[in-house]
Amino acid sequence: DAGVIQSPRHEVTEMGQEVTLRCKPISGHNSLFWYRQTMMRGLELLIYFNNNVPIDDSGMPEDRFSAKMPNASFSTLKIQPSEPRDSAVYFCASSKTGTYNEQFFGPGTRLTVL
Amino acid sequence: KNEVEQSPQNLTAQEGEFITINCSYSVGISALHWLQQHPGGGIVSLFMLSSGKKKHGRLIATINIQEKHSSLHITASHPRDSAVYICAAYRGSQGNLIFGKGTKLSVKP
Numbered sequence: 001d002a003g004v005i006q007s008p009r010h011e012v013t014e015m016g017q018e019v020t021l022r023c024k025p026i027s028g029h030n031s032l033f034w035y036r037q038t039m040m041r042g043l044e045l046l047i048y049f050n051n052n053v054p055i056d057d058s059g060m061p062e063d064r065f066s067a068k069m070p071n072a073s074f075s076t077l078k079i080q081p082s083e084p085r086d087s088a089v090y091f092c093a094s095s096k097t098g099t100y101n102e103q104f105f106g107p108g109t110r111l112t113v114l
Numbered sequence: 115k116n117e118v119e120q121s122p123q124n125l126t127a128q129e130g131e132f133i134t135i136n137c138s139y140s141v142g143i144s145a146l147h148w149l150q151q152h153p154g155g156g157i158v159s160l161f162m163l164s165s166g167k168k169k170h171g172r173l174i175a176t177i178n179i180q181e182k183h184s185s186l187h188i189t190a191s192h193p194r195d196s197a198v199y200i201c202a203a204y205r206g207s208q209g210n211l212i213f214g215k216g217t218k219l220s221v222k223p
Contacts, residue, residue, distance in 0.1 A: 042200075045211055056210055091157060100144065100162060102162045103147065103159060103211070
C-alpha cells in the first residue's frame with residue numbers, strides 16, 4: 001500500500017499567489033482530514049470529509065482557504081490569496097469511516113509564503 | 115487552558131532508561147491517539163486506545179477514561195526513539211482530533 005500521498009512536498013510562493021495542495025488517501029479509506037502544523041500552534045484540524053462530503057470545516061482559518069474532495073481518491077486544499085502567515089506544514093490523513101478509526105498521515109507539504 | 119495537555123514538554127534521557135510521557139485532557143472523549151513525529155517531519159500513528167492498555171514492542175500506552183489521563187511508556191529507550199510524541203483526543207466519534215503540543219524526547223547514547 002502506498003500510504004497517503006501528498007504533493008507537492010515543498011512549495012515556495014509569493015504573497016498573493018494561489019496555492020493548491022493535493023492529497024490522495026489510502027484506497028478504501030472514506031474519511032479524509034486536512035491539518036496544519038506551526039511552531040506556535042502545533043497541529044490543528046482544518047477540515048475533514050466523510051464519503052467526499054465536508055463534515056466539519058470550523059478549523060478553516062478564513063475565506064481564503066477552501067477544500068474540495070471531488071472523488072474518493074483525491075482532495076485539494078487551496079489558499080487564495082496566500083499570505084506569509086499561511087507558512088506551515090500541511091498534513092493530509094485518511095482513515096476508514098466509523099468510530100475512532102486510526103488515522104494515517106501523509107508526509108506533509110511544507111509551504112513557505114514570502 | 116489547552117483541552118489536551120502533555121508533560122513534560124521536553125525530555126532528555128540516557129539510552130536504556132524507562133520513559134513516561136503524560137497526557138491529560140478536558141474534553142469529553144472516548145478515545146485517544148498517540149503519534150510520533152520524527153525530525154524529518156513524518157507523523158506515524160503509534161496507538162489508538164479507548165480503554166486499558168496496549169503494547170507494541172517497547173512501547174506501552176495506557177488510558178484512564180474516568181481520570182481523563184493517558185500515558186506513553188518506552189522501555190529500554192534507544193537513540194532512535196528520539197522524536198516528538200503527540201497525544202490527540204477525539205472530539206466526537208468521527209475523527210475530529212484535538213492535539214497536545216507534543217513532548218520532544220531526546221535519548222542520548
